[in-house]
Amino acid sequence: xxxxxxxxxxxxxxxxxxxxxxxxxxxxxxxxxxxxxxxxxxxxxxxxxxxxxxxxxxxxxxxxxxxxxxxxxxxxxxxxxxxxxxxxxxxxxxxxxxxxxxxxxxxxxxxxxxxxxxxxxxxxxxxxxxxxxxxxxxxxxxxxxxxxxxxxxxxxxxxxxxxxxxxxxxxxxxxxxxxxxxxxxxxxxxxxxxxxxxxxxxxxxxxxxxxxxxxxxxxxxxxxxxxxxxxxxxxxxxxxxxxxxxxxxxxxxxxxxxxxxxxxxxxxxxxxxxx
DNA sequence: ATTGTGGCCTGCCCGC
DNA sequence: TGCGGGCAGGCCACAA
Numbered sequence: 001x002x003x004x005x006x007x008x009x010x011x012x013x014x015x016x017x018x019x020x021x022x023x024x025x026x027x028x029x030x031x032x033x034x035x036x037x038x039x040x041x042x043x044x045x046x047x048x049x050x051x052x053x054x055x056x057x058x059x060x061x062x063x064x065x066x067x068x069x070x071x072x073x074x075x076x077x078x079x080x081x082x083x084x085x086x087x088x089x090x091x092x093x094x095x096x097x098x099x100x101x102x103x104x105x106x107x108x109x110x111x112x113x114x115x116x117x118x119x120x121x122x123x124x125x126x127x128x129x130x131x132x133x134x135x136x137x138x139x140x141x142x143x144x145x146x147x148x149x150x151x152x153x154x155x156x157x158x159x160x161x162x163x164x165x166x167x168x169x170x171x172x173x174x175x176x177x178x179x180x181x182x183x184x185x186x187x188x189x190x191x192x193x194x195x196x197x198x199x200x201x202x203x204x205x206x207x208x209x210x211x212x213x214x215x216x217x218x219x220x221x222x223x224x225x226x227x228x229x230x231x232x233x234x235x236x237x238x239x240x241x242x243x244x245x246x247x248x249x250x251x252x253x254x255x256x257x258x259x260x261x262x263x264x265x266x267x268x269x270x271x272x273x274x275x
Numbered sequence: 276a277t278t279g280t281g282g283c284c285t286g287c288c289c290g291c
Numbered sequence: 292t293g294c295g296g297g298c299a300g301g302c303c304a305c306a307a
Contacts, residue, residue: 003300031283034303059301076301078285118285137284139301181302188300235300264279266298 002075003235004155004186004226007059010073010081014054014063017083017123017131021050022065024124026132027142032120034074034143042144045069046123058151058185072146076139079120085129155186156226160219167207167215174210175203176263178222187222189265194238195225197250202274203262244268 002010025043027033033042049065056062061073061081073081115134121142122132133140153162166183167174175196178187187195196203199221201214210218229237239251248257248268255272 006300074302076283077299078301135284136286137299137301139283141302179301190300265301 002059002077002079003188003191004056004059005191005230005235007056007061007075007186008156008230010075011054011056011061013081013083014051014061014131016086017051017063017125017129018054019050019052020086020125020127020129022046022048022123023126024122024130026119026122026124029120029138032133032135032138032141034141035145037144042142045144046071057148057154058181059188060146060148060151060185062146062148070145072143073121073133074140074143075133076135076137076141078137079133079135079140081131082134083129083131085125086127151181151185152183153185155184155191155222156230158184158219158222160216163219163222164212164215167210167218170208171206172208173203173262174201174205174207175265175267177207179263179265186226188235189267190235190238190241190244191225191229192265193244193268194229194235194240195222196274197238197240197269198225200273200275202271203267203269204260205275240268 025046027039027042030039033039046065049067049069051063052066053064054061055064059074063071063073065071075081118134118136120133120135120138120140122130124130133142152166153159163184167177169177175192177183178192178195179189199218201218225238229235243249243251243257246259249255250257250270250273253270253272255270257268258271260267260269
């Protein structure tokens with residue numbers, strides 16, 4: 001996915017439909033609907049509702065509806081939120097240089113997602129604006145009443161106290177802890193490698209081994225990195241990113257980067273600096 | 276209970 | 292040039 005940074009851009013795009021009434025629901029891809037709700041019943045529930053807020057927690061985007069329901073949108077690795085009509089005007093106004101209706105621009109690993117056959121879910125509104133998810137790999141999903149309590153504090157605003165709690169857990173590798181959405185919500189693979197590289201912390205190190213000073217330092221790097229990469233324009237704009245390939249070298253010290261699998265994800269890190 | 280694996284899909288890039 | 296395998300920003304349901 002889209003990590004927290006991209007989903008935040010989607011959230012801003014979705015603010016364009018706040019106050020609009022849903023007049024069309026295209027949820028024909030039953031596989032994309034999670035939580036046991038079917039296409040027909042979901043359409044019945046949503047039709048006529050007004051979106052009252054667009055919220056985000058981690059990588060989960062939520063549309064609050066005036067009848068009390070919450071519509072949760074997840075994007076997997078290749079999902080994108082697109083908008084058209086009055087909503088798109090607001091998006092292009094708020095994101096300089098962004099293409100109309102496309103808040104993030106070309107997404108890594110998701111080329112070709114403009115293809116209409118990749119549209120997995122769409123909402124139409126009474127003012128003729130629209131919002132839809134394009135997701136070639138179908139890794140995302142739409143859910144009614146997502147369980148927000150299963151997500152930890154948002155990584156963009158996590159406090160040191162919260163992070164200290166999230167890092168409890170003995171031998172669990174630091175990277176696995178940071179990417180566990182129940183502990184901290186929003187950190188994906190690229191962002192995680194960048195944060196640990198900036199913090200000079202090994203991804204393999206047990207999360208529980210961080211002392212108070214290390215937790216504080218990690219918290220500062222974490223929030224600063226999210227802010228920095230948000231400003232640059234995405235999770236893939238980190239300083240480590242160009243070196244995240246076989247044979248890559250540390251941008252700071254030039255040491256050969258290690259490529260390991262940690263927490264089930266490919267991890268690049270500098271064995272000379274990250275301890 | 277935790278940890279590992281497969282699955283969902285498409286597209287790109289590499290090596291043969 | 293063509294083709295096949297590996298790999299990709301996520302996360303869920305299973306099995307062990």
